[in-house]
Every structure is written in structure tokens, then in C-alpha cells.
Amino acid sequence: xxxxxxxxxxxxxxxxxxxxxxxxxxxxxxxxxxxxxxxxxxxxxxxxxxxxxxxxxxxxxxxxxxxxxxxxxxxxxxxxxxxxxxxxxxxxxxxxxxxxxxxxxxxxxxxxxxxxxxxxxxxxxxxxxxxxxxxxxxxxxxxxxxxxxxxxxxxxxxxxxxxxxxxxxxxxxxxxxxxxxxxxxxxxxxxxxxxxxxxxxxxxxxxxxxx
Amino acid sequence: xxxxxxxxxxxxxxxxxxxxxxxxxxxxxxxxxxxxxxxxxxxxxxxxxxxxxxxxxxxxxxxxxxxxxxxxxxxxxxxxxxxxxxxxxxxxxxxxxxxxxxxxxxxxxxxxxxxxxxxxxxxxxxxxxxxxxxxxxxxxxxxxxxxxxxxxxxxxxxxxxxxxxxxxxxxxxxxxxxxxxxxxxxxxxxxxxxxxxxxxxxxxxxxxxxx
Numbered sequence: 082x083x084x085x086x087x088x089x090x091x092x093x094x095x096x097x098x099x100x101x102x103x104x105x106x107x108x109x110x111x112x113x114x115x116x117x118x119x120x121x122x123x124x125x126x127x128x129x130x131x132x133x134x135x136x137x138x139x140x141x142x143x144x145x146x147x148x149x150x151x152x153x154x155x156x157x158x159x160x161x162x163x164x165x166x167x168x169x170x171x172x173x174x175x176x177x178x179x180x181x182x183x184x185x186x187x188x189x190x191x192x193x194x195x196x197x198x199x200x201x202x203x204x205x206x207x208x209x210x211x212x213x214x215x216x217x218x219x220x221x222x223x224x225x226x227x228x229x230x231x232x233x234x235x236x237x238x239x240x241x242x243x244x245x246x247x248x249x250x251x252x253x254x255x256x257x258x259x260x261x262x263x264x265x266x267x268x269x270x271x272x273x274x275x276x277x278x279x280x281x282x283x284x285x286x287x288x289x290x291x292x
Numbered sequence: 293x294x295x296x297x298x299x300x301x302x303x304x305x306x307x308x309x310x311x312x313x314x315x316x317x318x319x320x321x322x323x324x325x326x327x328x329x330x331x332x333x334x335x336x337x338x339x340x341x342x343x344x345x346x347x348x349x350x351x352x353x354x355x356x357x358x359x360x361x362x363x364x365x366x367x368x369x370x371x372x373x374x375x376x377x378x379x380x381x382x383x384x385x386x387x388x389x390x391x392x393x394x395x396x397x398x399x400x401x402x403x404x405x406x407x408x409x410x411x412x413x414x415x416x417x418x419x420x421x422x423x424x425x426x427x428x429x430x431x432x433x434x435x436x437x438x439x440x441x442x443x444x445x446x447x448x449x450x451x452x453x454x455x456x457x458x459x460x461x462x463x464x465x466x467x468x469x470x471x472x473x474x475x476x477x478x479x480x481x482x483x484x485x486x487x488x489x490x491x492x493x494x495x496x497x498x499x500x501x502x503x
Binding site for chain 1: 415419421423428436457469470475489493
């Protein structure tokens with residue numbers, strides 16, 4: 082993940098083009114939208130939260146939310162500081178086709194985790210998920226809608242969503258063991274070697290033959 | 293993990309047989325040993341901590357520590373409320389041989405996580421690991437010494453410890469996705485189906501051909 086990647090884009094403020102609606106757009110407007118978003122996502126989960134509801138809670142015109150963010154996924158990414166826009170990441174993994182999909186998935190995961198900022202944000206998110214069912218629900222619904230459903234649609238395999246669950250959870254465990262627990266020799270094995278080692282397992286989960 | 297399993301055995305106090313050493317063994321002695329152990333493990337990690345050092349900090353005769361616990365691993369298991377004695381768990385997985393080792397590993401993992409008490413303790417341990425390098429070091433050294441080295445010794449494969457890392461981290465990720473995040477359909481898929489689905493990946497990591 083480079084500075085020009087989805088993280089930076091989702092996090093950088095834009096200058097508002099229009100100044101309509103119940104209150105003028107100021108430097109704090111985006112921050113207030115994000116505060117309202119955090120509150121709504123935590124209370125209602127990802128699926129039941131709407132951009133209109135976030136705007137209402139923030140006391141701004143809904144068009145302002147659309148002005149700052151391209152969709153609910155980008156609001157969520159900015160609100161919880163998720164280190165990537167899943168839509169972008171998933172497209173990079175699935176768009177070139179089923180051949181090599183496991184390898185691309187492994188590499189994309191390590192890309193995000195190899196970045197210290199991305200790693201810190203993911204670790205904070207895992208802590209929040211472990212802290213209670215509210216955060217778990219929010220993250221679960223977000224990942225299901227924005228990652229698993231997209232990957233499943235792309236592979237079209239039987240049990241495609243369970244397959245996406247298996248592959249993604251494998252990578253999450255690897256990341257925790259490698260970057261958080263720093264268990265050896267996993268932690269000091271270079272990324273490309275690991276991509277080679279785990280790609281066949283991911284490939285099988287995503288599109289290979291299962292019992 | 294049943295009530296008569298390793299958890300209960302490691303956690304239940306025994307009546308001291310002897311009353312020698314610098315202070316008499318009382319109802320609080322075991323608790324004081326465990327408090328000293330937590331302090332030593334957190335400060336020095338698992339490897340550098342000794343039963344003698346724990347006894348010194350607790351102000352008891354080292355023989356008392358040996359009286360309550362069979363070894364450093366049992367002291368650690370009781371001190372951090374780890375939900376299983378790895379020595380026992382690893383033996384169950386590796387002793388019957390390499391054939392089916394992946395399947396037995398998957399089933400053993402799910403057994404611990406399917407128990408609500410075991411799950412709660414593992415989640416607390418993951419939170420502590422995420423909270424700082426001290427806890428991460430302690431858990432890393434414990435798992436390396438008591439799990440990975442033992443599994444590696446049993447399989448005797450090339451890169452055996454990296455293989456054990458890969459297999460175990462896969463299961464940790466699965467457990468987090470299934471029991472903590474509760475992502476669907478993974479969370480409601482029955483354990484035996486999951487064992488069948490993941491066993492081939494574990495089998496390959498532990499003893500199969502790798503690139």
C-alpha cells in the first residue's frame with residue numbers, strides 16, 4: 082500500500098464544491114460526518130446504516146456526505162481507519178481471472194500488513210472486535226458485504242462464500258502469527274516465499290475441489 | 293475439553309503433602325506462586341523464566357512449586373489460564389503418526405475453541421498479545437517451546453517449524469473468524485465439515501510437498 086493508494090485517498094479531505102444544505106461545509110464537517118458514522122455503524126452495524134442516517138445524525142445535508150465519500154464503504158473505511166478500500170483490493174485480486182487468484186490474494190494481504198500504518202490499524206480493529214459483539218457485528222457485516230460477497234460473485238464456485246471465509250481467515254491467522262505474535266521462523270521468512278507457500282491452499286479454497 | 297481434562301487438572305489445587313521450606317504451605321501459597329509466575333513470565337518471557345526464580349519471588353521453597361506443578365509449562369498454563377496443556381494436546385495430534393495428522397490437528401483446535409470457557413481464555417490471551425510486546429514475547433516463546441518444537445520434532449520434515457507455524461496460524465485465523473467475528477457461513481458450518489475442509493491444507497503444511 083503506497084501513499085497514493087486507497088488509504089491516502091479515503092483519508093484526505095477534499096475542498097467542498099458547493100455550500101448548500103442546512104449548514105455550511107467547513108473544515109470540521111468531514112470530521113463530524115465521520116463521528117456520526119462511527120456512532121451509527123457501532124449501534125446499527127454496517128448493513129442497517131445509511132448515508133442518510135449518518136447525515137441526519139451529523140446535522141448535514143445528505144449531499145454533503147456524497148460529496149466527501151463515494152459510497153458507504155468509503156465512509157466506513159475512513160470512519161474506522163480501515164487500511165484499504167476492499168472494493169479496490171478485491172478487484173485487484175479477482176479481475177485478472179481465476180488463474181493465480183490464490184497467489185494474488187496472498188500478496189494483497191501481505192501488502193497491507195507489511196505497511197506499519199496498515200498493520201497498526203488492523204491490530205486496533207482486531208482489538209475492538211475482541212472487545213464486544215457490537216464491533217464484531219459491524220466488521221463482520223462490512224467484510225461480508227464488501228469482501229466475501231464480491232469474491233464469491235467473482236469465483237462463482239459452489240459454497241463460494243464459505244470458500245472466501247476459509248481463504249480470508251487463513252490469511253488473518255498468518256498475519257497475526259507473523260506480524261503480531263512474531264513467531265519464528267514465520268516472522269522472518271520473506272513475503273514472496275510465504276506467498277508461494279500459501280497460494281496453493283488459498284487457490285484450493287477459492288476455486289479448487291473440496292470434499 | 294471436558295471437566296476432567298487438562299484445564300481442570302492444571303487449575304485445581306492439591307493439598308500439599310509436605311510442610312517444609314521458608315514458609316508453611318497454605319491455601320494462598322498456590323495463588324502466590326501463580327502471581328509471582330505471571331510477573332516473571334511478563335518481565336522475562338517464557339524461556340528465561342525458571343521455577344527457582346518464581347519460587348524466590350513468591351518467597352516459597354522451590355520444592356513447593358514442584359509440588360503444585362509438574363513443570364514450567366503447567367505453571368504457565370495455570371498462570372495465564374491457557375485452556376489446555378500443549379504437551380497433552382500435541383501428543384494427541386502427533387503420537388498416532390503422520391497419517392491423518394492434519395485432521396487430528398484441526399479437530400483438537402476446534403475442541404478447545406468449541407468450549408466457551410476455553411474460547412474466552414484464548415480471546416483474553418489474544419487481547420493481551422495485541423496490547424504489547426511483553427505479552428507477545430511470553431506467548432510466542434511458550435508456543436514455540438511447547439507446541440512448534442514438539443510438532444516439528446514429531447514430523448521431522450524439512451523446515452518443520454515453519455510448517456508448524458503455517459498450520460497453527462491457519463487454525464488461529466479460522467477460530468477468530470468463526471468464534472469471534474462469527475462470519476457466515478463459516479460460523480454455522482458444523483465442526484466435522486470444517487475439519488474435512490481444512491485437514492488437507494494442514495496435512496500439506498505439516499508433512500506434504502511444499503515449493
